[in-house]
Amino acid sequence: MADAIVRALLQGSNLKVSVAVLTQTAREGRARHRLKAASASLFAQGLLGGALMASLQKGETRINLQLECDGPMRGFFVDAAANGDIRGYVKNPDVDVELSEGVFQWRAALGNSGFISVLRDVGGEYYRSSVELVSMRLADDLNYYFKTSDQVATRVALTVQREGSEGLGRVAGVLVQAMPEADHEALERIGRDLESKLEDAVAHLDTLEANALLGALFPGVPALVELPVRFTCTCSKERALATVENLGVDEVQHIVDTLGSTAVSCQFCGSKHEISLPELFAMLARLGRPQPKH
Numbered sequence: 045m046a047d048a049i050v051r052a053l054l055q056g057s058n059l060k061v062s063v064a065v066l067t068q069t070a071r072e073g074r075a076r077h078r079l080k081a082a083s084a085s086l087f088a089q090g091l092l093g094g095a096l097m098a099s100l101q102k103g104e105t106r107i108n109l110q111l112e113c114d115g116p117m118r119g120f121f122v123d124a125a126a127n128g129d130i131r132g133y134v135k136n137p138d139v140d141v142e143l144s145e146g147v148f149q150w151r152a153a154l155g156n157s158g159f160i161s162v163l164r165d166v167g168g169e170y171y172r173s174s175v176e177l178v179s180m181r182l183a184d185d186l187n188y189y190f191k192t193s194d195q196v197a198t199r200v201a202l203t204v205q206r207e208g209s210e211g212l213g214r215v216a217g218v219l220v221q222a223m224p225e226a227d228h229e230a231l232e233r234i235g236r237d238l239e240s241k242l243e244d245a246v247a248h249l250d251t252l253e254a255n256a257l258l259g260a261l262f263p264g265v266p267a268l269v270e271l272p273v274r275f276t277c278t279c280s281k282e283r284a285l286a287t288v289e290n291l292g293v294d295e296v297q298h299i300v301d302t303l304g305s306t307a308v309s310c311q312f313c314g315s316k317h318e319i320s321l322p323e324l325f326a327m328l329a330r331l332g333r334p335q336p337k338h
């Protein structure tokens with residue numbers, strides 16, 4: 045089943061809802077960056093958080109959700125577009141610590157301090173806001189972010205459930221946000237057991253799919269928009285060539301003389317763009333230093 049995010053409105057209480065299912069996206073992120081279990085699980089949560097926040101954006105805009113911490117994970121970066129395109133990376137792909145149960149679950153990976161930072165594109169202007177991590181649990185810290193920084197009443201819940209030997213068995217999240225003249229008591233009520241309801245619904249659906257999950261969480265509420273989500277990147281061979289060419293003629297010459305070829309690795313998606321010796325020669329010719337024929 046393809047990953048998607050659906051948006052809906054709770055009529056009467058003026059609350060908007062986004063529901064995301066990102067199981068395939070999270071697995072693709074794990075494969076691209078060769079993530080070990082704990083890194084993959086945190087990244088799955090980061091992708092959920094980023095996709096849910098991007099679903100609040102208008103038009104062709106995007107958001108960056110970043111976490112920095114003093115534990116071995118060091119943090120993650122997620123770049124999510126309002127159209128469902130998403131990419132990112134974990135700073136340390138190799139974290140494989142045993143996660144304990146309960147509220148201190150993530151301390152071994154995240155440490156004891158850090159912050160969440162959100163960069164939002166609002167009509168071509170960028171706004172950055174950040175908050176310190178207080179819970180060291182992404183969903184709780186996102187709730188804290190919305191409360192202190194965004195100041196729009198919002199509740200977020202995330203779940204990453206194991207299925208047998210698959211650590212990323214089911215990956216899903218939900219966000220409920222107040223609109224003008226919202227019923228804040230209703231939001232309060234929904235927020236109280238949003239996480240347990242999400243966990244329950246995700247575990248019990250025969251097929252985990254965003255529309256069905258919306259129906260399980262908010263029976264009878266129709267989806268207004270359904271958007272496919274996919275792990276994709278804006279990098280390309282052309283951009284890699286431009287990056288190397290921008291190093292300048294002496295640096296390109298140095299690569300030719302010492303290495304003979306090079307590669308540009310993309311931090312966001314793990315792709316490696318190889319640049320061959322003939323391509324470097326063509327570059328030097330463009331830069332005004334044609335090479336003697338070999």
Ligand SMILES: [Zn+2]
Binds near residue numbers: 278280311312313314
């Ligand atoms: Zn890339």
